Amino acid sequence: MKAYIVEKWCEPEEMVYSDIPEPVPGEDEILIDVKSAGVNFPDILIIQGKYQARPKRPFTPGTEVAGVIQAMGKNVKGFAIGDRVSAITWIGGYAEKVCVNPLYTFPIPPKMSFEEAAGFHVIYQSSYFGIVERAHLRPTETLLVHAGAGGIGTSSIQIGKAIGAKVYATAGSEEKLEITKRCGADLSLNYTDTLWSKKIRKEHGGADVVIDPVGGEILEKSILCTNFEGRIVIVGFTSGKIAQVASNLLLLNNIGLLGLFWNLYVQNHPAKIHEAVKQLNEWYNQGKLSPVIYKTYDLKDAPTALRDVTSRKSYGKAILKIA
Ligand SMILES: NC(=O)c1ccc[n+]([C@@H]2O[C@H](COP(=O)([O-])OP(=O)(O)OC[C@H]3O[C@@H](n4cnc5c(N)ncnc54)[C@H](OP(=O)(O)O)[C@@H]3O)[C@@H](O)[C@H]2O)c1
Structure with missing residues (x-):
């Protein structure tokens, strides 16, 4: 089968597109015939060896897939060969076949395509855990979503609207602001305009919950437009900058600054992951949720997909389509 292999920490273009033997499922594993794989911002960090967790090399990157069950180990219950499923893989997704853990394998809703399903775990679940589990967003509140056209952004806007909240979004270009509106944002602001935070505070009533995948100055300015007892959720650092937070401002308005690391829920609280999947489905x-797919790429074009995601070119989700 075809698969990308990371032999040494490298750039995406240096991964090796290889012909390797098909994996054989262990007694507790499911073998998926992969139809689509999600491309995620952290994948490039994993390939470069810059992510928090570093897999043993050689390995195939790819955190999430959707496909059809081809074979199963004898201890696997509750699934059948031929089932349409999606799975959280951690690694292994950029391949024609992958063995997965049944605990992190989920039936795909009948109306959902393989392309949608392959991008439905990492971003939707991370956004769900940030908004629901960490920040407890209420329907009467206002959610502010930064980088609203990205994967976390589009899913957060849709989840905020599904909860019934008012949703504000920021993005860095007119095209991306249009995407945030299509996702249901009630107000879309370009955060290259230095006055965005002031406008939200003075003209639009401020925000009660903030989802921030960007970091740096965007987080610092978010504190200025967060309401009394508001919650700011740190999701990522796409700006490459870690914010220097004025803790006095948090105190003065009873604001909570919360971290989110979705992986920890996957590793330590699988029951919560199943609850999240149930609600999201x-x-x-x-x-109420409609995954935004930027583009589908052939498996061999995974390096281009990764570059499109991390260079700010893509919006929504980039998906690999496996022949
Ligand atoms: N904490 C967790 O558990 C968790 C889970 C999943 C993802 N994440 C993290 O969340 C972040 C966003 O993920 P995503 O899937 O939404 O990524 P994405 O789809 O690539 O979106 C990221 C957005 O960040 C904005 N951005 C601002 N400054 C940027 C810069 N210098 N370079 C690149 N992008 C920049 C871009 O929007 P504009 O062009 O509009 O500015 C871009 O669309 C990543 O850091 C990822 O690692 C964290």
Whole structure:
């Protein structure tokens, strides 16, 4: 089968597109015939060896997949060969076949395509855990989503609207602001305009919950437009900068600064992951969530997809389509 292999920490273009033997599922594993794989911002960090967790080399990158069950170990219950499933893989997704843990394998809702399903775990679940589990967003509140056209951004806007909240979004270009509006944002602001935070505070009533995948100055300015008892969730650092937070401002307005590391829920609280999948599938079936797919790429074009994601070119989700 075809798969990308990382032999040494490297740039995406240096991964090796290889022909390797098909994996054989262990007694507790499921073998998926992969139809689509999600491309995620952290994948490039994993390939470069810059991510918090470093897999043993050689390995195939790829955190999430969707496909059809081809074979199963004898201890696997509750699934059948031929089932349409998606799975959280951690590694292994950039391949034609992958063995996965049944605990992190989920039936795909009938109306959901393989492309949508392959991008439905990392970003939607991270956004869900940030908004629901960490910040406890209420329907009467206002959610502010930064980088609103990105993967975390588009999913957070949709989840905020599914909860019934008012949603404000920021993004860095007119094209991306349009994406945030299509996702349901009630107000979209370009955060290259240095006055965005002031405008939200003075003209639009401020924000109660902030989802921030950007970091740096964007986080610092978010504190200025966060309301009494507001919660700011740190999701990522796409700006490459770690914010220097004025803790006195947090104190003065009873603001909570919260961290989110979704991986820890996956590793330590799988029951919560299943609860999240149930709720997200329900919202999807009700038409409240609609994954935004930027582009589908052939498996061999994974390096281009990764560059498009990390160079700010893409919006929503980049997906690999496996022949
Ligand atoms: N904490 C967790 O558990 C968790 C889970 C998943 C993802 N993440 C992290 O969340 C972040 C966002 O992930 P994502 O899937 O939403 O990524 P994405 O789809 O690539 O979106 C990131 C957005 O960040 C904005 N951005 C601002 N400054 C940037 C810069 N210097 N370089 C690149 N982008 C920049 C861009 O929007 P504009 O062009 O509009 O500015 C871009 O669309 C990543 O850091 C990822 O690692 C964290």
